[in-house]
Amino acid sequence: MFEHQLSRRRFIVETARAASGVALLGVGLGLYTKESKSLPVYALRPPGVKNEDDFLAACIRCGLCVRDCPYDILKLSKLAEPVALGTPYFEARKIPCEMCEDIPCVKACPTGALNKDLTNIDDARMGLAVIVDQETCLNYQGLRCDVCHRVCPLLNEAITLEPRHNQRSGKHTLFIPVVHSDKCTGCGKCERACVLEEAAIKILPLDLAKGELGRHYRLGWEEKEKAGKSLVTPDTEHKYNLPEGLKYEHEGKGLLKDSR
Amino acid sequence: MAANLPEQVGKEAILVKGWWRANKWLLLRRFSQLSILLLFLSGPLLGEGYWIAKGNLTSSLTFEILPLTDPYILLQSFFAGHEIISQAFIGAVIVTVFYFLVGGRVFCSWVCPVNIVTDTADGLRRKFKIKGGARFSSDLRYWILVMTLVLAVVTGSIAWEFINPVSILHRSIIFGFGYAGFVILAIFIFDLLLSRQGWCGHLCPVGAFYSLLGRYSFIRVSAKERDNCDDCMDCFMVCPEKQVIKPALKGADKGIGPVIMDKNCTNCGRCIDVCAKDVFKFSNRFNNDTLLNVSKKKEVAP
Numbered sequence: 056m057f058e059h060q061l062s063r064r065r066f067i068v069e070t071a072r073a074a075s076g077v078a079l080l081g082v083g084l085g086l087y088t089k090e091s092k093s094l095p096v097y098a099l100r101p102p103g104v105k106n107e108d109d110f111l112a113a114c115i116r117c118g119l120c121v122r123d124c125p126y127d128i129l130k131l132s133k134l135a136e137p138v139a140l141g142t143p144y145f146e147a148r149k150i151p152c153e154m155c156e157d158i159p160c161v162k163a164c165p166t167g168a169l170n171k172d173l174t175n176i177d178d179a180r181m182g183l184a185v186i187v188d189q190e191t192c193l194n195y196q197g198l199r200c201d202v203c204h205r206v207c208p209l210l211n212e213a214i215t216l217e218p219r220h221n222q223r224s225g226k227h228t229l230f231i232p233v234v235h236s237d238k239c240t241g242c243g244k245c246e247r248a249c250v251l252e253e254a255a256i257k258i259l260p261l262d263l264a265k266g267e268l269g270r271h272y273r274l275g276w277e278e279k280e281k282a283g284k285s286l287v288t289p290d291t292e293h294k295y296n297l298p299e300g301l302k303y304e305h306e307g308k309g310l311l312k313d314s315r
Numbered sequence: 316m317a318a319n320l321p322e323q324v325g326k327e328a329i330l331v332k333g334w335w336r337a338n339k340w341l342l343l344r345r346f347s348q349l350s351i352l353l354l355f356l357s358g359p360l361l362g363e364g365y366w367i368a369k370g371n372l373t374s375s376l377t378f379e380i381l382p383l384t385d386p387y388i389l390l391q392s393f394f395a396g397h398e399i400i401s402q403a404f405i406g407a408v409i410v411t412v413f414y415f416l417v418g419g420r421v422f423c424s425w426v427c428p429v430n431i432v433t434d435t436a437d438g439l440r441r442k443f444k445i446k447g448g449a450r451f452s453s454d455l456r457y458w459i460l461v462m463t464l465v466l467a468v469v470t471g472s473i474a475w476e477f478i479n480p481v482s483i484l485h486r487s488i489i490f491g492f493g494y495a496g497f498v499i500l501a502i503f504i505f506d507l508l509l510s511r512q513g514w515c516g517h518l519c520p521v522g523a524f525y526s527l528l529g530r531y532s533f534i535r536v537s538a539k540e541r542d543n544c545d546d547c548m549d550c551f552m553v554c555p556e557k558q559v560i561k562p563a564l565k566g567a568d569k570g571i572g573p574v575i576m577d578k579n580c581t582n583c584g585r586c587i588d589v590c591a592k593d594v595f596k597f598s599n600r601f602n603n604d605t606l607l608n609v610s611k612k613k614e615v616a617p
Contacts, residue, residue, distance in 0.1 A: 069452060077458040085466050088474040111472035112395035115388045116482065117374035118490055122366065131486065133493030140477050141486055165374045165384055165403040166392060
């Protein structure tokens with residue numbers, strides 16, 4: 056009887072010991088995993104990654120995308136690098152994505168972590184180019200650098216040059232590079248090519264680079280176009296209560312004597 | 316005959332069988348482990364873009380046609396909420412069927428590169444007579460296995476891969492080392508000084524998963540000539556999973572067959588190597604007839 060109790064006691068203690076030890080390890084690893092989910096801004100994922108959370112559930116860190124990248128752009132994160140261990144990434148400033156038409160990295164991925172639905176590389180959204188510094192960008196100074204615009208694989212679509220008056224000289228035009236998020240794939244060619252010591256145009260993660268309107272927000276002119284007419288009742292014309300012999304001219308002349 | 320000293324393990328076998336035969340399975344295993352690594356390095360070794368095997372142990376493509384995927388990591392990915400697609404699934408099925416036949420933990424002793432590290436630590440323990448250290452249940456690995464799957468659900472990512480030494484070592488050799496050496500050094504020191512076969516034999520959830528995969532595997536080591544055993548203890552001394560030998564080797568009286576049926580036998584064959592009496596040999600699970608041995612014993616006994 057006593058021995059039976061002893062062995063049962065031992066069993067419970069041993070089980071509790073194993074469970075608590077492993078639970079402790081689990082808590083530590085879980086917290087570490089949560090922490091490692093944040094991707095540093097300079098690290099870009101290959102094409103076909105929608106968001107980092109889903110990617111870390113799907114990527115098994117096999118490196119097949121790395122092997123099939125014809126330009127050796129992708130690398131797997133090593134220990135002590137701030138990117139989730141063993142996962143593929145690239146740095147635009149070092150070597151940008153060449154946007155292969157057949158997207159071999161996506162084809163190579165066995166798990167679909169790089170989503171197979173991506174069949175046109177122009178639909179890739181690896182990030183979004185943003186002019187992060189207008190104070191150093193040469194085009195903002197009135198010079199015709201234009202390099203980011205010219206290297207863009209979607210020339211005149213993802214980055215356009217918008218003319219603006221040069222107030223400094225008073226007689227020239229600034230050609231302001233403007234990135235269009237509906238076209239930019241985040242390949243990083245512009246960031247790579249920026250002639251400055253530190254690039255003035257950088258690829259940022261989409262959620263960092265984009266603002267978002269409140270969901271209730273409507274732009275009047277868009278709604279008007281959609282509906283084909285104004286959605287608000289037109290203002291009634293203002294009526295002035297003027298002394299006799301005076302009238303108000305709306306075209307700019309203002310108060311006038313009635314010439315009657 | 317009394318048990319041999321730990322540092323003398325295998326010496327007798329070398330005297331009786333010669334060095335090559337006394338190290339046959341060990342050499343074959345090292346050859347297998349190293350050549351698998353070389354296959355994954357064939358690109359740079361063979362020059363311009365010719366890869367025999369691409370990827371690494373978590374998923375690979377051999378000769379551009381044969382997909383192989385680690386079913387354990389795919390299971391974690393599934394638990395983390397990712398939908399499994401056919402490309403990975405086919406690879407995992409092939410791997411599962413293979414290890415189901417040859418023995419799940421064949422992965423550990425014939426493929427996994429960490430095994431070379433822990434075997435070395437174990438060998439040095441014997442050589443320098445390092446004894447004792449931390450002792451914990453060899454079932455702990457199954458707790459850890461469950462923990463990794465729970466963590467996948469809770470964190471929504473393949474959490475174990477953030478620290479898994481097995482994939483860290485293999486990936487590091489193939490894709491570049493970084494600081495991976497420290498993890499491997501930690502495992503080595505842990506096994507050398509803190510606990511005998513502490514990693515592979517007690518903690519590793521990858522091995523735990525594969526042991527379950529090979530629970531009913533076909534190929535098994537058999538203590539076929541167990542009547543010849545002279546209790547030298549060499550096999551116990553070298554076995555990475557000591558507990559698996561005894562039922563088969565010493566179970567004749569209890570009616571237990573000579574085949575090692577434990578799911579944690581890694582089919583490493585080291586017991587076959589070090590036995591000077593040639594007690595062990597590779598066999599299969601259906602060759603486990605106790606009656607044969609009993610009748611044989613009867614003939615000898617009177």
